Amino acid sequence: MPADVQKLVRMANQIATFFDTQPGDTQAAEVAAHLKSFWEPRMLQALYAHVDAGGAGLSPLVLQAVGRLREPV
Amino acid sequence: MKDFIIPGLDGAPAFSDRDYGTPERHSQKMVTLTIDGFEVSVPEGTSVMRASNTLGITIPKLCATDNMEAWGSCRLCAVEIEGRRGTPASCTTPVTPGMVVHTQTAKLQKLRKGVMELYISDHPLDCLTCAANGDCELQDMAGAVGLRDVRYEAPADGGFQNHFLRKDASGAPNPEWLPKDDSNPYFTYDPAKCIVCSRCVRACEEVQGTFALTIEGRGFDSRVSAGMAGDTFLSSDCVSCGACVQACPTATLQEKSVIELGTPDRKVVTTCAYCGVGCSFEAEMKGDTVVRMTPWKHGKANRGHSCVKGRFAWGYATHKDRILDPMIRESINDPWEVVTWDEAITFAATKLRGIQAKYGVRAIGGITSSRCTNEETFLVQKMIRSVFGNNNTDTCARVCHSPTGYGLGRAFGTSAGTQDFDSVEHTDVVIVIGANPTDGHPVFASRLKKRLRQGAKLIVIDPRRIDLVRSAHIEASHHLPLRPGTNVAVVTALAHVIVTEGLYNEAFIRERCDWDEFLHYAEFVSQGRHSPEAIALLTGVDPQELRAAARLFARGGNGAIYYGLGVTEHSQGSTTVMGIANLAMLTGNIGRPGVGVNPLRGQNNVQGSCDMGSFPHELPGYRHVSQDTTREIFEKLWGAVLDKEPGLRIPNMLDAAVEGTFKGLYVQGEDILQSDPDTKHVSAGLAAMECVIVQDLFLNETANYAHVFLPGSTFLEKDGTFTNAERRINRVRRVMMPKNGYADWEVTMLLANAMGAGWTYTHPSQVMDEIAATTPTFAGVSYEFLEEKGSVQWPCNELHPEGTPIMHVDGFVRGKGRFIVTEYVATEERTGPRFPLLLTTGRILSQYNVGAQTRRTDNVAWHAEDRLEIHPHDAEVRGIKEGDWVRLASRAGETSLRALITDRVSPGVVYTTFHHPDTQANVITTDFSDWATNCPEYKVTAVQVALTNGPSDWQVDYGRQADLSRRILPAAE
CATH class of the missing domain: 2.40.40.20 (Barwin-like endoglucanases)
Structure with a gap:
């Protein structure tokens, strides 16, 4: 995995790790909201591209969040 | 400078320089007395000297000054009080109801003259060539008491003792004479001029709290002494705050700048450009030369105190390394070429627009400075958002207090410290976590230490044994020396003890917080794995100490938490901030004086740069760029369409640069190559860009990778405002013209206009008006208002017309305070055989x-x-x-x-x-x-x-x- 993608994977997983510990059933929504609020579009695009390439290393919660983000609103 | 202003009378300024002789008292009970026939009412506990000063009647004095307690040694302030024997010292005599005081009688006149005659008999009469000439209280008092003659002279046969003659009348060396100590780079100590009033010693103890000075010897042998025998001022514990120099009524302790330049002729109140305490200073000037900086007694952050940086370390403004002309180069391997402002700005604007044409609108960005003013920061982010056309703006708060913004925003609803600095005077228990105030925020540390000496308790959570853990006359009740990276575990364990031992403030939580969230949180922290014993191996903290610290904080009265970058600069920085907010809510320590959550901000305007919309996801006033209504406010005023997607943060900019999608950067007053982590990655990012514009005082490290250098200006050279760690907006005032030709806001405007902005600001006050018009928390702020009030803490608007010293008084900004679960997650950065x-x-x-x-x-x-x-x-x-x-x-x-x-x-x-x-x-x-x-x-x-x-x-x-x-x-x- 290229270093830049590896870094995005780590950052996304860190966010998921936090929200995973929070109560309720909104964890995936929270991760999605966090990514949408703080990640610049090219970072999100790179993350989506990595998901499309198999999403190696990404936590299930990140994958769920990305799924939500990409749903047409 | 002499002071004939009588406060309270017509035409007197609100901020008088008058020295009232003894500190203010705050009793609700008023005492009425008569002084020289005038009736006056003052709070109980006030001294006769201070009461007299409130009437505008000055009693001669030498050892008294109003930023320290009365001492009563000089005997000059004697008064007569009807019904009392003798001539009591007015500084140490408290007022009583009906007291009748006379400050000027024949008896007092004779007495004071005699006292002054004795003082002057052991003081050199070289006034004309003395550095304190014109600014000497001894000289003033000799005049005030009418001293005309000194009868005591050294006998011709020698042997008569004094401290100031190098040789006695017989030509023999005077054993009492000591040479000047000029070891400190900023001031000298001349024992020959000392009158042993102890003001320096008391300033070091009461104001600074270092206890580096003492009076050695007794009677005629009494000497001011720094440190131990054989120490100089430089080798002693002295921290060079200068409080002693300011307190000295003679030339005994004297600024070297005054010795060189003479006395100043005007004073301008301004704000220090170093740390986040944001001390108010008077820049004392001759022409456009700074003679000295003295802390302003009406400054509400510092209350007349300063540290070595603010008071003395301003020489960089005129340092020979300053670059005063713009420079450009095609490649970072070329030498710099000095050009005109026009050429430099055109070069920069052309490059940036060229990059956007080739790589897209989002291929450039900028970094605002936490050392520049609010107005300058506002303009940089405005340029990036409305002229560059993207949100790629960030600030150095990214690398220091961004987790504070996120964490406190989630828990309380706003990103700021909850208190003013005065609050510490009402605190009973202080937690200092991940901060080293005596070094990083020295003036706050002095105020904290004063409170600790009055009996408040201290808990230090820090891997290092910082000075606060134990130093002169203070000692932490508990020091929890945790392993770096385990803050969340320790903070959660503190909460574990508070919850499981039933020490939480249920009434507060029920009223002010979301009870269901609390219940969930309580269940989480109560789990055995969060107990002090369970985490001891991980954190290295003694469980008994941790339990005792938690009990003390929960049950010790007003509890306040002060924290710094030792909290935020971690993989779990934001989580620790939320954990700290949890502790404050658990114990009900929010919304009144003496409590609260207090981030100690690193740079002078970190708070302001965050408030001003420096972050890529937030417009001024912490409003997300995705909010249509907020963007509309700015779009209408700025006449530009704003991007609704968040921009790149500093580390993301560097990553994108290495990847090749980010090519141009405007950096105002930051040195990311030296200050940001992983230098090799930063330099790789900078080297990959096609146009790096650095605006700074010096060719800093980042400028090694720059193509355009725009000379910056110092805080002495411009108008504006800084916002300190307590949300206090303070004026910065120009005392000299910019040596580089332009204030920083003007340079930004040149660049923006070269890229088509069409801005027409002629003064930073117009920028503040724009901030007030667009940002609800600043709605009431204007330069006129600041002129009148001195300073104000935001929010300042219709709801809070006088500003907001303490936040969340009747409820949290977000409504209910939010308890957030704080699970400890170990950082991936781990020790091992290679890096143990x-x-x-x-x-x-x-x-x-x-x-x-x-x-x-x-x-x-x-x-x-x-x-x-x-x-x-x-x-x-x-x-x-x-x-x-x-x-x-x-x-x-x-x-x-x-x-x-x-x-x-x-x-x-x-x-x-x-x-x-x-x-x-x-x-x-x-x-x-x-x-x-x-x-x-x-x-x-x-x-x-x-x-x-x-x-x-x-x-x-x-x-x-x-x-x-x-x-x-x-x-x-």
Whole structure:
């Protein structure tokens, strides 16, 4: 995995790790909201591209969040 | 400067310089008395001297001054009180109801004259050539009491004792005469002029709290003495805050700048440009030359006190290294070419627009400065959003307090400290976590220490034994020396004890917080795995100490938490901030004086730069760029369409640069190459860009990779405002014209206009008006308002017309306070066989941040190099002795510096500062960062330390590259 993608994977997983510990059933929504609020579009695009390439290393919660983000609103 | 202003009478200014002689008392009970026939009412406990001053009647005095308690030694302030015998000292005599005081009678006149005659008999009469001439209270008092004659003279046969003659009348050396001590770079101590009033000693104790000075000897042998026998001022514990110099009524302690330049002729109130305390100063001027900076007694952050940086370290403003002309170059391998402003701005604007044409609108961005004013920061983000057309704006708060913004925003609903600095005067228990106030925020530390000496209790949570743990007349009740990286575990364990032992404030939580969230949180922290015993191995903290600390905080009265970058600069920085908010809510310590959550901000305007919309996701006033209604406010005023997607943060910009999608950067007053982590990654990012514009006072490290250099201006050269850690908006006032020709806001405007902005500001007050018009929390702020009030703490608007000293008084900004579960997650940065030690970083009193300013002052007398603190055990097993060169290596890089062996750090932990570019501590730090904000994890790096011969190859190469990069072509004639 290229270093830049590896870094995005780590950052996304860190966010998921936090929200995973929070109560309720909104964890995936929270991760999605966090990514949408703080990640610049090219970072999100790179993350989506990595998901499309198999999403190696990404936590299930990140994958769920990305799924939500990409749903047409 | 003499003062004939009578406060309270017509035409008197609100901010009088009058010295009331003794401190203000705050009793609700008023006492009425008569002084010289005039009736006056003052709070109970007030001295006769102060009461008299409130009437405008000045009683002669030498040992009294109103920022310290009365001492009663000079005997000059004697008064007569009807019905009392003798002539009591007015400074030590409290008022009583119906008291009738006479401050001027024949008896008093004679008495005072006699006292002054004795003083002057042991004082040299070289007034005309004395540095204090015109600013000497002894001289003033001799005049005030009508001293005309001194009858005591040295006898011709010698042997008569005095302190000021080098030789007696017989020509023999005077054993009582001592030479001047000019070891301190900023002031001198001349024992010959001392009248032993003890003001310096008391200032050191009461105001600064260092206790470096004492009076040695008794009676005629009494001498002011710094440190131990044989010490000079420089070698003693003196921290050079200058409180003693300010307190000295004679030329005994005198600023060297005054000795050189003479007395100032005007004073301008302004705000210090160093740390986040934001002290108010009077710049004392002659023409456009600063003679000295003295802390302003009406400054509400500092209450008349200062540290060595603010008072003395302003010489960088006129340092020869300052670059005053714009420079450009095509490639960073070329030497710099000096050009006109027009050429430089056109070059920069053309490059930036060219990059956007080629790589897209989002291929450029900028970094606002936390050292520049609110107005300047506002304009930089405005330029990026409305002229560059994207949200790629960030600020150095990214690398310091961004987790504070995120964490407090989630818990309370707003990103700011909850208190004013005065609040500490009402605190009973203080937790200091991840901060070293005596070095980083010295004036706040002095105010805290004063409260601790009055009996407040202290808990320190820090890997190092910082000075607050134990120093003169203060001692922490508990020091929890945790392993770097385990803040969340410790804070959660404190909550565990408070919840499981039933020490929480249920009434507060029920009223002010979401009860269901509390219940869930309580269940979480109550789990056995969060107990102090369960985490002891992980954190290295003694469970009994931790339990005792939790009990003390929960049950000790008003509890306040002060924290710094030791909290935020971690993978879990934001989580710890939320944990701190939890502790404050659990114990009901929010919404009144003496309590609260108080981030100690690093740079002078970190708070302001965050408020002003420097972050890529937030417009001014912490409103997300995705909010249509907020964008509309600015779009309408600015006449531009704003991007609704968040921009790149600093680390993301560098990543994108390395990837090739980010090509141009405007950096105002920041040195990211030295201050940001993982230097190699930063330099790779900068080197990959096609246009880096650096606006700074000096050719800083980042400028090694710049194509355009725009000279910046100092805080002395411009108007504006800074917002300190207590949300206080303070005026910065121009005392001299910009040596580079333009204030920084004007430079930004030149660049913006060259890119088509069409801005027409002629004064920063117009920018503040724009801020007020667009940002609800600043709605009531204007320069006129600040002129009248001195300063104001935001929110300042219709709801809070006088500003907001304390936040969340009747409820949280977000409504109900929110308890957030704080699970400890170990950082991925771990020790192992290759890197067995943990490095943590910090700062030192005499230097500031990357040192660009302080290294260009005489402050280098205290800290000429960064040192590596290492525990004796770790040093011994590596064969390292004090002062040895050691190689410090992490997986990111390596550097060399000299060792300082100390048990301040625990075994397994090493520590250094990052003030010197030769050391480049950040070549060691990694690219790990806070999960929520990307704030870098400066405070935890796994390292190895070994003996070496000198600077590393990397340092040598870096130095060579820096030298090459700083070449400037000689101007063509």
